[in-house]
Amino acid sequence: MTRKLVANAILQLSKDYGLYDAPALRARVNGASARVQAVKRIRPNVDARDNASVLLRDPRTIEFGTIFLAGLKSDEAMVSVLGHELTHVASGQSDLLRPLFRAIARRAAGRINLSISGQRAEELACDLVGLMAARQFINETPSWEPPPRRIARAVEHNCVDDDGSDEDHLSPRNTIRALFALDIDLARELLTTNTQASTQRRISLTVRAAAF
Numbered sequence: 577m578t579r580k581l582v583a584n585a586i587l588q589l590s591k592d593y594g595l596y597d598a599p600a601l602r603a604r605v606n607g608a609s610a611r612v613q614a615v616k617r618i619r620p621n622v623d624a625r626d627n628a629s630v631l632l633r634d635p636r637t638i639e640f641g642t643i644f645l646a647g648l649k650s651d652e653a654m655v656s657v658l659g660h661e662l663t664h665v666a667s668g669q670s671d672l673l674r675p676l677f678r679a680i681a682r683r684a685a686g687r688i689n690l691s692i693s694g695q696r697a698e699e700l701a702c703d704l705v706g707l708m709a710a711r712q713f714i715n716e717t718p719s720w721e722p723p724p725r726r727i728a729r730a731v732e733h734n735c736v737d738d739d740g741s742d743e744d745h746l747s748p749r750n751t752i753r754a755l756f757a758l759d760i761d762l763a764r765e766l767l768t769t770n771t772q773a774s775t776q777r778r779i780s781l782t783v784r785a786a787a788f
């Protein structure tokens with residue numbers, strides 16, 4: 577399911593950023609989509625500890641450190657993180673999605689006044705695709721749980737005490753700032769109050785009761 581959601585999110589972003597007009601650009605997106613579909617396995621790996629990764633020379637398997645895996649306690653978190661890794665696979669060693677990654681980073685950088693280049697652009701774009709995949713997953717799988725709680729799980733891994741960055745990644749807090757700047761519906765979705773959600777729930781329970 578996540579493979580399909582990721583392919584759709586990449587297509588949507590490519591259109592939104594004007595990177596699906598020319599045949600050469602379309603070929604990149606279609607190639608990326610095919611690479612996503614080729615992933616077949618998820619493998620737990622004790623030695624990978626708290627990381628998830630994919631070897632680009634063997635892009636059929638995504639490896640999850642068991643410490644990392646133990647922290648993913650919801651389907652929403654799993655779809656978000658898998659979406660991130662699948663986006664790396666989609667771009668692959670030939671950097672198919674490089675134009676998209678750069679366009680996303682440029683927009684985020686302009687909005688939060690932070691320079692985002694190189695591998696950091698790719699990592700941010702992977703998080704954005706993961707978020708979009710999780711959102712669509714939530715839309716397609718109804719639940720009694722309040723939607724803000726579910727969407728929060730898709731970005732929860734960025735809520736940390738130790739806000740460290742490295743050469744390849746923005747810090748988690750800057751990642752989430754960039755996501756808010758890129759996806760302006762996210763704040764509204766997260767901040768819809770639980771009161772509203774529980775009212776909706778009461779109404780639908782009443783409707784069900786009336787139907788029987």
Ligand SMILES: [Zn+2]
Nearest residue numbers: 660664699702
């Ligand atoms: Zn990554």
